[in-house]
Amino acid sequence: MTKTIRAIRGFRDVPPEEAWKLRYIEDRTQEHFRRYGYREIRLPVVEFTELFARGIGEATDIVEKEMYTFPDRNGQSLSLRPEGTASAVRAYLEGGWKSRQGIAKVYYSGPMFRYERPQKGRYRQFYQLGLEAIGGEGPLVDAEVIDLLYRLFLAMNVDDVQILVNSLGCDTCRPGFRVELLDHLSGVADSLCSNCKRRMTSNPLRVLDCKVPGCQSVLEKVPVMLDYLCSECEDHFSRVWEALDGLEVGYTVDPRIVRGLDYYNRTAFEAVCDRLGSQNAVAAGGRYDGLAREIGGDAPGIGFAMGLERLSLIMNWDSITQSSPDYYVAAATSSARIPALDLGDRLRSLGFAVEVDLEDRSLKAQLRSANRMEIGHVLILGEDELSRGSVTLKDFTAKDQREIPLEEFMKEAMSAGTGPERR
Ligand code: HAM
Secondary structure, eight states: OOOOOOTTTTTTOOOHHHHHHHHHHHHHHHHHHHHHTTTEEEOSSEEHHHHHHHHOOOHHIIIIIIOOEEOOOOSSSEEEESSSSSHHHHHHHHHTTGGGGGGEEEEEEEEEEEEOOOTTTOSSSEEEEEEEEOOOOOOOHHHHHHHHHHHHHTTTOOOOOOEEEEEEEOOHHHHHHHHHHHHHHHHHHGOOHHHHHHHHHHGGGGGGGGGOHHHHGGGGGOGGGGGGGGGGHHHHHHHHHHHHHHTOOOOOOOOOOOOTTTEEEEEEEEEOGGGGGSOOEEEEEETTTTHHHTTTOOOOOEEEEEHHHHHHHSSGGGGGOOOOOOOEESSGGGGGGHHHHHHHHHHHHHHHHHOOOSSOOOOOHHHHHHHTTTTEEEEOHHHHHHHHHHEEEEEEETTEEEEEEEHHHHHOOOOOOOSSOOO
């Protein structure tokens, strides 16, 4: 027998029962982004590997072991995008947007790819909604981005997400901190896990982010970047939280936030929810003033990306229902099949969502289907209706049934507008 082909591990199908939830999140989130002046950008799914290697950093987990990298037919190394920030900055530089506008505010939505160990809330193909404000370095940009994220969770009715904020300093203050940190870490190296020991040489800041319980207790007294900020970074950070306080944004300063991508400087933040378990970050981001320089330009920027599946996992879906079609057109006899399809088309042209039976089933079976699909209104066409130019309207909600002239019904439907807004 032919072997059945299955989906690749970590690459899941999102069936209709779940896809509408992701669509719901996308629609509302994008609307929210637009209210802050962000405009959509569509970015390629594949880029030169070098963009991510230089942008995200050679020594990061993403670049070291999580990218889907392959040569194209010319032998050039390409990678499926593991995130969107490097591409957005590349597009900004390549499109010459700098000369055109002040701060470029863009958002994107789509699949990202990382070869990670799949588990709850972690997939190899996952969906991100992200935004980037490129071209501004003032603290108000940071504050508005965090404020926007905070208010997004409020709008989505998710009230147990915590926003953790930190400053990662800059090229002036970070090297001094790194020396202090390494000094402290070498004193406790024997008690750290093998991953931390490896990171001590490649990327010591990431040691602070280790989730191994043994390491966490050893790292309790470790120095933190916040105590080593230069005066410019300190001033920038204090103006960020002054603005956040003024806007009454709920957030906590957490000196342990370090982020797993190398491009960050100054403000970094994560939105976490305990209900997600070990993969608790639903959104994360920060400032990346040096990223453009890594890829051949110069522009400060800040942004974040949110994991769509993770937000879906913590939303309260009980109070949000997927709308069912507005009408079911049932044919009581075979001569009414085509007229039923035609009536369906006429109603759809007015903006209604309509189901029509395509399987030649009995009237009883069609009514059962309408019920199962939770369609409140059924229109029945049979010999009598066809000969009288009428239609029988069965209203399940009002438990009412009446025969009306077809054109009168169409007029009523037309005055009901272009149909309810669809989800
Ligand atoms: P990130 O922290 O790598 O940052 O990812 C952002 C969010 O994407 C995470 O908080 C999580 O919700 C989701 N995510 C990441 N990996 C997975 C996965 N394997 N499965 C499911 N969801 C996942 C970035 O990607 C940066 N580009 C964010 C940014 C934008 N920084 C500045 N601008």
